[in-house]
Amino acid sequence: MDHLESVSVTVDLLSGNEAIARGAFEAGVKVATGYPGTPSTEILEAAAAYRPAIYCEWSPNEKVAMEVAVGASLAGARSIVTMKHVGLNVAADPLMTFAYVGAVGGMVVCVADDPGMHSSQNEQDTRHYARFAKIPLLEPADSQEARDFLKRGLEISERFNMPVILRTTTRVSHSRGVVRLEEPAADRPPAEFHRNPPQYVPIPAWGRVMRARLEERLARLREAVEVSPLNRIEPGDPSLGIITSSISYQYVREVFPEAAVLKLGWSYPFPDGLIRRFADSVRRLLVVEELDDFLEEHVRSLGRACEGRAWVPGIGELSPARLEASRARMEGRPAPQPPDPGIGADLPARPPVLCASCPHRGVFQALKEFDVVVTGDIGCYSLGVLPPLNRMDTILCMGAGVSMPQGFEKAGERRKIVGMVGDSTFFHSGITGLLDLVHNRGTSTIIVVDNRTTAMTGHQDHPGTERNLMGEPVPAVSIEAIARACGIEHVATVNPWDLAGTTRALREAIESGKAAVVVSRGACPLCAGKPRGAPRVVDDSICQQCQQCLDLGCPAIEFTEGNLHINEYLCGGCSLCQQVCPFEAIRTQEGAHAD
Amino acid sequence: MQTEPATSLVLAGVGGQGILLASEIIARAAMAAGFDVKTNEVHGMAQRGGSVVAQIRFGPRVYSPLVPARSARILAALERVEALRYVDLVAPDGLAVVSSQAIVPVTVSSGAARYPDDAEPRLRSAFARLLFLDAASIALKAGSIRATNVVVVGAVAADLALPASAWEESIRASVKEKYLDLNLRAFQLGRDEARRVLGA
Numbered sequence: 001m002d003h004l005e006s007v008s009v010t011v012d013l014l015s016g017n018e019a020i021a022r023g024a025f026e027a028g029v030k031v032a033t034g035y036p037g038t039p040s041t042e043i044l045e046a047a048a049a050y051r052p053a054i055y056c057e058w059s060p061n062e063k064v065a066m067e068v069a070v071g072a073s074l075a076g077a078r079s080i081v082t083m084k085h086v087g088l089n090v091a092a093d094p095l096m097t098f099a100y101v102g103a104v105g106g107m108v109v110c111v112a113d114d115p116g117m118h119s120s121q122n123e124q125d126t127r128h129y130a131r132f133a134k135i136p137l138l139e140p141a142d143s144q145e146a147r148d149f150l151k152r153g154l155e156i157s158e159r160f161n162m163p164v165i166l167r168t169t170t171r172v173s174h175s176r177g178v179v180r181l182e183e184p185a186a187d188r189p190p191a192e193f194h195r196n197p198p199q200y201v202p203i204p205a206w207g208r209v210m211r212a213r214l215e216e217r218l219a220r221l222r223e224a225v226e227v228s229p230l231n232r233i234e235p236g237d238p239s240l241g242i243i244t245s246s247i248s249y250q251y252v253r254e255v256f257p258e259a260a261v262l263k264l265g266w267s268y269p270f271p272d273g274l275i276r277r278f279a280d281s282v283r284r285l286l287v288v289e290e291l292d293d294f295l296e297e298h299v300r301s302l303g304r305a306c307e308g309r310a311w312v313p314g315i316g317e318l319s320p321a322r323l324e325a326s327r328a329r330m331e332g333r334p335a336p337q338p339p340d341p342g343i344g345a346d347l348p349a350r351p352p353v354l355c356a357s358c359p360h361r362g363v364f365q366a367l368k369e370f371d372v373v374v375t376g377d378i379g380c381y382s383l384g385v386l387p388p389l390n391r392m393d394t395i396l397c398m399g400a401g402v403s404m405p406q407g408f409e410k411a412g413e414r415r416k417i418v419g420m421v422g423d424s425t426f427f428h429s430g431i432t433g434l435l436d437l438v439h440n441r442g443t444s445t446i447i448v449v450d451n452r453t454t455a456m457t458g459h460q461d462h463p464g465t466e467r468n469l470m471g472e473p474v475p476a477v478s479i480e481a482i483a484r485a486c487g488i489e490h491v492a493t494v495n496p497w498d499l500a501g502t503t504r505a506l507r508e509a510i511e512s513g514k515a516a517v518v519v520s521r522g523a524c525p526l527c528a529g530k531p532r533g534a535p536r537v538v539d540d541s542i543c544q545q546c547q548q549c550l551d552l553g554c555p556a557i558e559f560t561e562g563n564l565h566i567n568e569y570l571c572g573g574c575s576l577c578q579q580v581c582p583f584e585a586i587r588t589q590e591g592a593h594a595d
Numbered sequence: 596m597q598t599e600p601a602t603s604l605v606l607a608g609v610g611g612q613g614i615l616l617a618s619e620i621i622a623r624a625a626m627a628a629g630f631d632v633k634t635n636e637v638h639g640m641a642q643r644g645g646s647v648v649a650q651i652r653f654g655p656r657v658y659s660p661l662v663p664a665r666s667a668r669i670l671a672a673l674e675r676v677e678a679l680r681y682v683d684l685v686a687p688d689g690l691a692v693v694s695s696q697a698i699v700p701v702t703v704s705s706g707a708a709r710y711p712d713d714a715e716p717r718l719r720s721a722f723a724r725l726l727f728l729d730a731a732s733i734a735l736k737a738g739s740i741r742a743t744n745v746v747v748v749g750a751v752a753a754d755l756a757l758p759a760s761a762w763e764e765s766i767r768a769s770v771k772e773k774y775l776d777l778n779l780r781a782f783q784l785g786r787d788e789a790r791r792v793l794g795a
Contacts, residue, residue: 013619013626013634038638118637142633142660175660176619176634178626253658320663321683336664343721344679348708350609350700352643380643388705458638550705555644559704569740 010181016172019143019179020110021046023150024080025054026181028188030105031072032056033065035428036457037084038119039173040112044082045458048469053184056469058460061398061428062087066094066109073107073163074200075191078154082110085126086397090429092129095163099133100202100210102161102217105191106154113169115290116317119456121378121395123316125291126167130268134218136164137268138230139246143177149265152230156266160217160224169290171247171317222269230265233278241282243275243295243306248288248318255323270298279304286311286330290318354383356556357532357572359522360449362496363420364391365552365576366503370510372418373408377401377430379422380456380524381449388553392420399429405444406436416510417444424454424462426479431486437515438487445509445516448479449496451524459527483517490516497522497532499579525572533573534588536566542585549577549586601654603662604751605684608673609698610644613744616769617671618649620748623765625653628757633660644701646677650684670722671751673730673744674698675714682721691722692750692789694730694743726750726792733784742774742781749785753793 014022020043024032032054034044048056059065062083069081083091088111095109111129114120130137138153140146146168153164198206225231237258244252245264252261262278264271279285279299287296287308296308311326312318325335354361364384367374368391376382376392377400385392394404405417421430426448437444454460461468463477483491490512494505502520509516525532535556543564549557556570557577566577566586578586604621608614615636622634630653637647650662667685671692672678678693685691695715702708711717718725728750734743745766752762762782770778 011626013622013632042638171635171660174636174638176622176632176636177657177660178632247660250658250660254663319661320659324664343682343717346709346711347676347679348700348703348710350644350646350677350702352610352645353701355643383643387707388701456643547706553701553705555701557704558699559706560699560710 011178012181013176014143014147014179015042015174015176016140016143016146016168017042017112017174018046019146020080020150020166020168021050022179022181023147025050026147026184027106027151027154028078028185029054029080029154030077030188030191031069031079032082033059033068033079034082035059035062035065035087036424036454036460037087037112038457039114039168039170040082040084040087040110041457041460042173043080043110044469045460047080051470058454058462058469060463062091063094066091066098069107070094070098072191073103073105075105075193076189077105077191078188079105079107080110080150081107083112084120085111085113085124086120086122087111088126088129090398095129096133097202098163099135100207100214101200102210102213103157103163104161106157107163108150108153108157108166109163110150110166110168112173113167113291115169118170121397123291125294126165127268127294128292130165130167134214135162136160136221136266138164138166139265139267140166140168140172141246141249141263141265142172143175143179145265146172147179149230156224160221162217162221167246169247169317218269222272225266225269225271226273228266228271231271231274232263233274234261234263236260238282240284240286241278242286242288243278243299244288245295246290248290251318251320251323252288254320255327264295267295272302275299276302276304279306288312288318288323290314351386352383353386353553353555354380354389355525355572356554356570357525357574359451359496359520359524360384361389361552361554362499362502362522362576363447363449363520364389365580366499366506367391367418369503370416370418370506372416372510373405373413375401375404375408375417375419377421377425379425380451381420381422386553388551398425399433402426402430402433402446403436405446406433406440406442409442409444418506418510419444419446421446421448422455423448423450423452423464423479424460427463427477431482434483434486434488434517442515443513445506445518447506447518447520449520450479451522453524453527455524455526459524479519480517488515488517490514491519492516493519493521495522496520497574497576499576531572533575534590535568535571535573536575536578536586537568537589538564538566539585539587542583544583544585546582548580548582552576552580599655601652601657602755603667604651605662605667605670605681606649606651606672607670607677607681608647608744609677610647612647612673613741614647614649614673617744617748618651620745620765620769621651621751622653623768624752624757624761625651627761627764630654631657633657635660646680648681669751669754671747673747675718676711679714679717679721685722688723690724690726690754691718692726692728692747693718694747695727696731696743724793726789728788728792730785733788734781737781737784738777742777745778745781746785749782750789752782753786753789
């Protein structure tokens with residue numbers, strides 16, 4: 001883009017996620033749903049800034065979010081649904097069949113992948129889902145395209161009656177760039193559902209018709225993608241041509257400025273004719289893509305020789321530096337030398353940790369008393385697996401913390417099993433596991449660490465909170481009441497900053513011989529607005545340096561060169577260190593006892 | 596496709612220190628000065644007290660939001676050892692603006708790692724130009740230790756040829772009204788300190 005033109009146009013500096021939300025606003029999207037997940041979360045948070053023009057909701061999980069958006073589409077309204085890559089696994093069921101049923105109002109499924117696993121448990125490649133579901137795939141490479149492609153995606157969705165996947169990656173979603181803005185288009189016609197069961201009900205007789213119609217739509221899409229302005233050839237030196245998409249395009253332009261480039265913005269259905277023409281116009285063909293060999297395999301299937309994974313890494317995310325190293329290998333040059341490793345080789349790691357005064361710390365500390373298997377789940381409390389807490393044994397996916405204990409138990413594991421799940425994750429997919437535990441006579445204990453928010457992703461509401469994304473006061477659903485309704489008889493609630501009480505409640509639950517639920521209720525300190533108590537100090541004249549307080553892994557407790565000190569700016573006054581100190585050397589400045 | 600290379604900056608620190616705001620202020624100032632801008636920031640898991648890095652690039656046309664190796668003109672760090680993690684991104688003649696603050700990670704408190712006691716000499720040997728400043732004390736002088744990040748932004752501004760009006764416009768757009776004066780003061784003090792030491 002030419003920066004000088006921006007004088008007469010409204011521009012803003014937006015992240016990819018904010019730009020998607022802006023596109024939704026400009027395109028007249030009526031309903032936006034999603035479930036939080038890094039790196040997708042800010043799409044819906046930014047969309048909420050356009051309330052009430054856009055109705056926004058955090059749904060209990062991605063499947064519900066997808067189904068709500070489908071409902072809006074069938075009523076004729078434009079909708080978007082947002083999630084991270086693994087969220088699409090949860091929402092895959094409605095997506096696969098919605099491809100058959102077909103969209104009425106435009107619907108774009110915004111999915112953010114996480115190459116390099118910055119905040120994820122795997123680095124699956126969402127592009128396969130587009131081919132799997134036989135629906136269009138758009139891949140913006142920066143914030144401007146994120147806004148533009150969202151709007152184009154809605155148009156494609158309506159023109160071909162299909163949901164469209166808009167796939168970003170961490171570096172597209174979380175990079176900011178200059179975006180040209182427009183005002184929203186004129187009002188769209190009011191939503192009205194037109195009954196037509198053969199179109200909307202995939203019972204086998206009608207589903208077979210839909211199946212054939214899906215292929216007809218794909219055939220029309222294959223024609224449209226060939227002439228789409230979302231794909232373009234950037235001419236260059238024909239000795240090397242590069243096919244690329246998404247953020248990889250930006251790295252290609254940095255590292256191979258002279259090359260001819262086929263940039264794919266609408267990458268599925270593949271524009272076969274365009275790919276063939278480009279391949280035939282260059283002497284050597286390279287595919288640069290992150291994660292799987294999605295494009296490379298297809299180019300080969302067209303009978304065109306190409307290189308890709310032989311030079312460009314497919315594990316972890318790309319970067320200009322990694323692609324520079326790829327180029328050096330291709331050209332038989334030595335890789336660029338890293339700087340003197342002595343300077344940074346021995347630096348202390350600084351992994352993320354549970355915050356000072358985090359309620360989860362009390363639960364992990366109490367769990368140290370028990371020889372049990374702990375099945376964990378997805379959230380801040382995943383950090384409890386790391387030293388010095390070391391109190392989580394497994395993590396799989398959302399909800400597995402509740403469901404997996406049953407398998408351990410029925411397999412004959414000699415120890416008792418404790419499942420751990422956060423409040424938002426419990427509503428997302430923990431309840432079905434609880435039903436299994438009761439129905440199939442399990443005896444495990446499930447701890448719901450209820451910090452009153454979806455903390456890890458930046459504090460979103462969920463069914464257990466008292467306000468929704470529209471800002472409306474709503475009844476907070478009781479976790480204890482759900483547990484009882486599921487048939488759990490042993491239900492207890494604890495204050496996680498009371499170590500003795502938490503330990504006692506856990507012992508009763510674990511030794512009850514029945515399925516039990518313990519709710520640890522303590523609000524996330526980042527949301528509480530004020531510290532839990534006065535900052536603690538260490539009385540050096542009493543402290544024996546036994547270091548038991550350090551086993552809490554609290555970032556406020558600093559220990560260097562024999563000096564044990566509590567950082568007064570970080571300390572939230574939760575008193576857990578005071579409770580674990582066997583010498584009563586930790587207290588408040590005024591000498592007050594624990595709250 | 597060769598165009599004028601972008602100006603690249605790297606900001607490093609610890610989750611909670613305000614790296615995102617610092618990044619936004621610098622990026623908006625470059626945008627206000629008429630440049631194309633891209634930034635990248637870390638969200639999610641990495642913000643829970645972990646190492647945080649933000650990257651900013653501006654120029655007539657910017658492609659990658661990530662800074663290519665050995666190309667950053669300025670590295671700004673809000674914590675002394677965090678600066679040492681990104682030596683490989685900084686250009687051979689690049690400037691490092693490093694707040695002298697030391698934040699001890701849990702890995703050190705638990706005995707699993709050692710916090711280097713020679714951070715300053717290492718910084719001096721790693722970077723051709725170094726501004727090692729007590730940004731927290733300067734922020735306190737401006738009114739609050741919370742403005743330490745903006746003190747560092749001010750120091751960065753001293754070495755960038757962006758107009759003062761762009762910085763002011765950017766700070767106005769990036770901070771809450773009630774903290775505007777504090778942040779403008781912190782910016783000014785940081786810039787003055789950098790000019791004094793670097794002789795700009």
